[in-house]
Amino acid sequence: MTDTEIYQALEGVFRDIFDEPIELKPETSAADVPEWTSFNHVNLVVASETRFGVRFSTGDIEALKNVGDLVALIKAKLAKQRK
């Protein structure tokens, strides 16, 4: 998957969790989305895992600062799967 494809798929995930379209940029973070609570953060993580068929570790999740980090993480996981 290219970065663009990952962003597009992620926007679908965000739309499902927040019920509204959110334009995702690398720097988008919880601070930009009022509904992005710690509760919804877990839902986002689980929905992303389901959508991309990957698993994040506890360390992965703690290191996430923004959407750019999330995309990079997904990309790395997908690349690992291909090997």
Place this chain on the structure above:
Amino acid sequence: MSSPIALHWLPELPDPTAAFHALRDTADPRARLERILAIAQHQLDFVQVGKLDRQLERTLAELPEPADFQPVRLAWLGSSTLEHLLPGARIACLRRRLLLHSYLAPYGQYRQELLDPGSALARWRPDVAVLCLDHEHGLVDPGIGATRDEVVAAVGRRVDELRQIWRLASEQLGCAVIHETTPILAPALFGSFDRAAAGSPVAVQARLDHAIAEAAAADRVALLDLATWSSRLGSDTWFDPVRWHQAKQLVAPPLAPLWGDLLARVIAALRGRSQKCLVLDLDNTLWGGVVGDDGVERLVIGQGSAAGEAFAAFQRYARQLEERGIVLAVCSKNERAIAESAFTSHPDMVLRLDDFAVFVANWKDKATNLRQIAETLNIGLDALVFFDDNPAERALVRAELPMVAVPEVPEDPAHFSRVLADAGYFEAVSFTADDLARARQYQDSGRRQQAFESATDMNAFLSALAMRLQIGEVDAQSLARVTQLINKTNQFNVTTRRYTEPALRGFASDPSSIALHFRLADRFGDNGLIAVVLARADSAAQLAIDSFLMSCRVLGRGVELAIMNEIVERARARGVREITGEYIPTARNALVADLFARLGFTQRGPGAGGGTSWTLAVDGYAPHAHFIRTGEST
């Protein structure tokens, strides 16, 4: 996906995106609530459950106390995160027309709240409390070296504590109590030997579970048996250690829809709202094959084939349900005498006629028959579970009688019992001598009165089926299947004339005759080749229907009307003025004794074999109205 996690007893939601858009755009709250209820009767994953729950929240803000929904006030008493389970529980309650209001006791403070009569919890006045204690909180640890007696004593102390909590809840709050059992999550210390080492975490937990179940039964506390469900799907599925350490969630979010349903069915059982009666179809549900066509001796049931064994196992499960107090009934499209003969004369049949409180076998639509069954038993339609392998019948009942529980039925009979069990329709919170006697009582009262009349207007349903009838000549390609249908169809068959392949080929190759086959598809899929009509020219102006037969699977949908229109049109194109037909009675084709009358023919006298002879003037024929699109097959 066919898994309990996906709620596999519910039908799939055909177009989730469109359904959620339509929901969001529905302005009237009552209409929106009905839409939410309709969507809730489908398979939903945890994200979809969350979306649906947000629409429910929005709707209830506008319409706080909707009629026809029963409120439930549930206090959640837990030692870990439960918030993520709320949407699934609310939607699962809604599925049962229960509106769940929740009080979430602050994380791990349920004990203080229970002890203080002035606490927020006490003031909130729940009518049910669910106690969810995680594996770490509920831990009993007598030490790995503990003797059996020491373990028993430690478990006993823990159970006493729990009983005290239950008593506080039921006495202080005056509410029913549900206790969630805890799955075994401890990693193995010895391996399989853990089970035998009295002090190992695995053995201690197993002993504790057993003791809790016994105490709960004695104290009339209901169980939400997560431990058994955990072993059913695997604790690795239910429990995600990453989620535990990230958010203290014992139940992984993807399992929330199933967990919610498990909770909701216990709440429904506490309210006496579990289903009471299992209504079973016969052909391809209790046995393989169609008794009216195949005959009793050729039914697939019992030893001799894997499918036969699977059908027998399903019958055994139905009988077990009957023994615990679930009423059994039959609702089948069949000649009653033929359907009954399967039970009286097949040696491998597990169920017997007297296992059924009501036995309905006729050709009326099943919604009408289900109403009659409920009336006969004097129970609500919402007490019925309707189990039928035919998706069109299931769709009809769901559309006509949304209060009847209609589980999906897998293709393979090997999975029937499991899907029915997973659906949890018959959830109970107690088992008494009355339950044991109940099935028998219903059987007696059911046998006393069994009369069936009245039909439902089904036009809307038939129209929504979007049926398409494809007409084709009997040709080399279709010859085998047509011959097969001609030779096995016994019920919808006016003359029951049998043909071999060569004889049929000869018939079809005569340019003056008509030999047509019909395929029917609907929005559920292709029913395949379902009807055959053979007609020969008695003269240039006269056409005689030699054979008119149809599979019983598509009865009651007006297919024969569409077929007749087609025949008349073809006859007219050939200059035919008169079409004749004959009905030759057999032991099995009483169903079509009046077919020609229904199709617009006039009786002209007695016919061969004690039957009747019919005529139709092509000029005076008014095409029948039906809901089927027709076309030539390509």
